[in-house]
Amino acid sequence: MLDIRFIRENQDIVQKNAENRGYRDVSIAKLLELDGQKRILQQEVDELRERRNQNSAKMKGGKPEQELIDEGKRIKVELSTREEYLTGVSAEFQVMIEGVPNMAFDDVPVGGEEASIEIKQFGEQDTGAVDHLDYATARDWLDFERGAKVAGAKFYYLKGDLALLEQAVTQYAIQFVTERNFTLMSVPHMVNQRTMTGTGFAPRSSDQSDEYSIEGEDLSLIATAEIPLTGYHADEIIDEADLPLRYAGISPCYRREAGAAGKFTRGLFRVHQFNKLEMYVFATPESSAAIHEELLQIEEGIWQSMEIPYHVINIATGDLGAPAAKKYDLEYWSPVDGMYRELTSCSNCTDFQARNLNIRVRRADGKVEMLHTLNGTAVSLARSLVAILEHCQTEDGKIRVPEVLRPYIGGREVL
């Protein structure tokens, strides 16, 4: 969430920002009205508590006088009605402020998906490959039918060389990021509600929730390792000297993908479960923009080294999601679809997630403030396999293994 003090002082631009991002229900005027009520109530409650404390201080030691006890009783009644009122207003306020999206940076294009701007391009826009689903199914590497039998639509098995290729990509990416000072983390695959919503994902009660929840437990399956990695330092104050903290979390990702269907979600491109290696950084506010660029560079480095053509887009406001101030997507060129398709993504969430989960930095001079968080996909396995399957088909119908992956698949050059 945003800092309420910032909202108070910048009512108009916060409202405008929410509108740019497509948050039609956000009313900053209403939020501030509640904020005002809440502050008045808080003051009243504080004053009553002060009176209560003074009153009981008079009774320390000796036998209390009846008059003081009666006064205490009167304060108690008044206090409890005010407190109840305050609790209600606070809860309402909390729901509203959590619904306000992060402020987008000035260099983020305003508009919907179509307004996103291409900022980089790599490789050729080639054509003429066999669709990955048809190809992999024919080679008995991929089985959606049995996935459906066992779990349901959009579940799948990877078999044989494709399953091996997944491991190779994973190992290569782990090597790539750990060489760049990311600490590899194996994370909880389920998190509680606070961690889920604090990271910026919809609460389980919401019908828009893309997460699977465990019935009877305060647990949901993670949609990305970003979620448990954000929560890792919740309620902590980190010394400035220890920042940035760079983690790479590997985990399966579970997504309901309700309503997603159609030509461009075919096969492995959009599924209920996939593995992913996610970079995550806790950083000082002044360093986050530079680290964001670095995350993008790492993502580009991975795909350049595999010789997969791509471009990078600066995502427009309407497509940012709630926590990001700025987001880059790396989209690979699909020779099958003749268009760029999302492969990885990296976001600077500034202090939005940090404020939700109370993650702060203690400066050298002792001052404490919110830190910044960033996340970026190293590799998303299902989609990575799609990109490789589409790009590395040889004339005789095999798959040429990108050179950098060969050490991780027994030195094989062709599958």
Add this chain to the structure above:
RNA sequence: GGAGAGGUGCAGGAGUGGUUGAACUGGCUUGUCUCGAAAACAAGUGAACCGCAAGGUUCCGCGAGUUCGAAUCUCGCUCUCUCCGCCA
């Protein structure tokens, strides 16, 4: 899953229902001393909210309750530890 013990400040660790935001010890910071360091001594050392400030309120795992007043009593939850059971 069953039984028991326990969750107090940066860490350890006291705490009788009212003088405890919290003893004491350690850590850390600053100062004195020193050529410098160590030692010693002295002072300081959590966070949130409101306020220009003075100051006020809140926080002793979390949440309810009892009370004029709760770190201290009651209940629920949660986490940690020990033992048993189960198990990759």
